[in-house]
Each structure stands twice: as C-alpha cells, then as structure tokens.
Amino acid sequence: MKKNRLLAKWLNDDLSPDELAAFEASPDFEKYQKIKKYTAHLDAGDFDENSMLSNILSQKKAAPKVVPLYKKWVPRAVAIFVLALGITFAMKVFIPQTETADFGKKTAFSLPDNSEVVLNSGSEINYKKWNWDSNRHLELKGEAYFKVAKGRKFEVQTRLGKVTVIGTQFNVKARKNRFDVVCYEGRVKVNYGKTEILLTHGQSVRFENGKQIKMTVSSLQPEWMNDQICFYKENIRTLLDEVERQYNIKIDLNTKDTISLFTGKLPAKDLNTALQIISTTYHLEARKVSNNKIIFDEK
Template structure:
C-alpha cells in the first residue's frame, strides 16, 4: 500500500476527515464487508464500482468538473483501498467466534484452517473467523483434543490460563479447567509448551505429557504415559490416575451434569485410579464404590450425596 494511501487513511482514522466523508466511508465500509469485497476487487468488482459511485454521490462531488470528479473518485478508491487494512488493525472487525460445550455434552467443530477440535464438557474456545497470515491463534478454557492441519509457516497457538501451546501440525490434548491440574498430552507429533508465568518451555512428543505443578509453579514432564488414557473422554470413558476425590467429583459433575455433594470430610487417602465407562453416573459411582472407601445416596434427580470413609491406618 502506497505512502499516500496510508497518509490519507491515517487522517481518516484520526478523525480529521469531514463529517460527510466519515459518514460515507463508514456506511459503505459496512456494505463492503457484508458483500465480502476485498481490496484487490475494488476496481474490477461491479459491486465495488457501485460503492465508489455511491460514495461520490454521497460526497456531492460527481460531475462538477473533471478535476473534482477525478479527485472524488481517487479519494474514494484510496479510502476503500485501505478498508481491508482497517478491518484487521484499526477497527478490529475480524469477528471472533465462541463455541462452548455445556456440562453433560461434548462438541466437535472445524476451524478456518480445517483443523478439528473436540471440546470436552464444560469447555469453550474462542477463535477468529479468519486466521492471520503469520499464525493461527485461539484461546481455550477447559479441555479439548486437537487434530491440527500441518502448515510449516503458520504455527498453531493455543492460549490458556497457564500455558501457551504451539504446534505446526499434530494431535494433542490441552486440559486447563479453572479447578484442576493443567496439562498438555501429545497423541502424535511434537508440541512446545510454554509456562506463561516463568516463560520456561518443554518440547514433548508422542505419549509424553506436561503438567503445571501449582505447588512449585513449574512444568513437570512425564515421558512414559499412554496418551489414549487421557483421551478416554472423547470415546465416552473416564480415566483417573491417582486422582483425589475432589478432582473425581469435578470430572463427574461436568460429564453427567449433576450436583455431587460431599457429605463427609475430604480424606486425602481417597485417591482413585482406573478406566471407567457408562452412560449413567450411578454405574460409575457403583464401580468406584466397589473398589474404594466411599458410598453415595441419590437425594434428588440431579443431586447425589457422596460419603467417604476414614483412612485406614
């Protein structure tokens, strides 16, 4: 884009253009976006030419003299030629899309680059309608499994509460619920995980995992996990690896959209491990009760009391 274009648009963006010019440009900028006209099509697209003519008419400069008509047309082309720039940088009108999976549901979606995302219950992502030229950036709350299309010069970046996760193309899981242990697990390929607090990074590959240890405020790496266990939720199963009862209850509440009330002290010895399946929470609780020191009582349709037994000496 030429210096003259930038200079004139700078005047417009700083509010130095006349009221009539500003009103005209804003009106037809909206029309341009509605019809998807880009900078390269302003001169050749029929609708683009109509918009230029309308701006001339709005500015009241058409057919006064050749000089004024040419000047008005040039100004209109210059202003419209900068609209695509303004779309992303000044007006920030690259629309952002939010997709959320409520408690008790999961969602699958396709991103603008054809990457696929599976959202776990109680999770949401925010992504732009169009990815930028240098990177593909989204934000995540909760948990999601990603199948990212490989693009060598366009890194895929996920921002979450503790991590920045960056890949070029691979399959992996990011877990970052507000209450829980943040983690990144790689199913295939290579992932760079950066701790937003310390800027320390770890590069992990297939069947490796990084968690954020809140006690030490550091990344902890595991090299010998089975990634399919941590993807169990995608196939309707639940996997626990020495999870404390608090984390277990949070997971079950999200998956089955129920209220679990702890009707006893939270004994630290009550950790749960195993791979559980079932479309009914009572089946899961029955399986857990069978091998752990806990019991449950259903008090309402969507409310269950959980009672833990004291630790054995």
C-alpha cells in the same frame, strides 16, 4: 412507507423538531445513525456555479418537472441497505467465534484450515476467522483434543500456559490450578510460566500448583473421546468435579478423607457404575436425592 419517508427526510435534514424527536426515540435510530456516519463522506465534488447558470439560461424554457418524493429517497435507501449488508458480513467475519461444550456434552467442529477440534464437557474455545491462515491462534477454557492441519504456527492459549505446534495431534487440559498437555503425534512446545518443554509423540506433561508432575501416555487418543474418564493421582474433589461435568449433575461430599489419590478410569455413560466405583474406593455411600443431585456420605 411512513417510516421510510421519515428516514429519507432525516437523511436530508428536513424533519421538523417534533418529527426529529420521535425519530430519535425509535428503536432503530442508533443503527441509522451509525450508517449515516459511515456514509457521510460520500459527497459530490465541487462545481462551477457561473458556468452551470449560463448553460441553463441558454437553453429553451421548458415546463417545470415535478419529481416525486419517493424518487429522492429510494436510491439513498437502496445504498443504505447495501451498506448495512456489508456491515453485517464484516461483523460475521471479524467478530471472534465461540464454540462451547455444555456439561454432559461434547462438541466437535473444524477450524477455517480444516483443523479438527473436539471440546470436552464444560469447555470453551474462542478464535478469529479473519486472517486465520497466517495467525492460527485460539483461546481455550477447559479441555480439548486437536488434530491440526499443516500450515503456519498453531497456538493454544490458556490462562495457565500456552501450547505451540506445527501439524500434530494433542490434548490440552486447563482446569482450576492444573495444566495437562499430551502429544499424540508430531511435536508440541509447552510454555508454563518460565518453563518451556518440547514434547514429542507419546510424551506428556502436567503442572499443578506450579509444580511439574510426570505423566505416562498409554493410549492413542484421550480416553474421554471414548466415553471414559481417566484419572492419575487425583484427589476426590477433582475427581467429582469431572464427574459433574460429564454427567451434568451436582455432587455434595460429606467426608473428611479428601487427601487419598485416585488412579484409574470411570465410565462417562454409566452413572450408576461410576458412583459404585467411587463409593467402593473411598468407603462412601451414594444417595440420589433428585435426578441431577448426588450426596456421598461416609459409611
């Protein structure tokens, strides 16, 4: 109650210097100040003072009416409360939304138009809900699979390139210096630097270190959606980076052979088998030094 009275007095500029200093030091002062700023323009219009005075003098004198203090601040407090609710709602609608998938996990969610998205491990998407139907644009860090609902142009922006589609299913991967796009249905337009490529059903493209590399599509959807990690001519460090993301572990590599390329698949739910395949392929020995740390040594 004391806090509410201080708020009412502050709104009416009735605080003493000591009360004002204490009120400004309160943790909620910044919020009250913003609300007061947005409500400052709500003021009564001008009135004719002479006309009002004549009207008062012509009426019979009545006993003075005492208005309790709470009747002054309650309506204003209610107005502030309603305004605060409006601001909270606006923040939820207009502030960009973020979806993430931590290491060792995948995240599936729907966009405002019911487009479906699945984020692979260690990935993030940012987008805005408001005006989504007329501006279907999002930013991706990592890898994601999209099943886009029909509608206006749909854009996926990454730091390496942009993908533009209209109603389709596709996969985008932007990791370090590699940018992969696979089209599983419909058509997608890929922009990478000054290069623009149109992909149709079953086509894909990869850029690495600024160079375009041919890829083939052999599945109806990304292998990682079925708990498999697929590699095509990958060096061992890139391979281990993906294993770290999928299993949420740390891997140290003690070998001079970092040039040999790997093409194949690793399980995303069976760490021992994945480590055995890597060890056999690169003639390494895997040591588990803790539950979440692996060291590969040369044999």
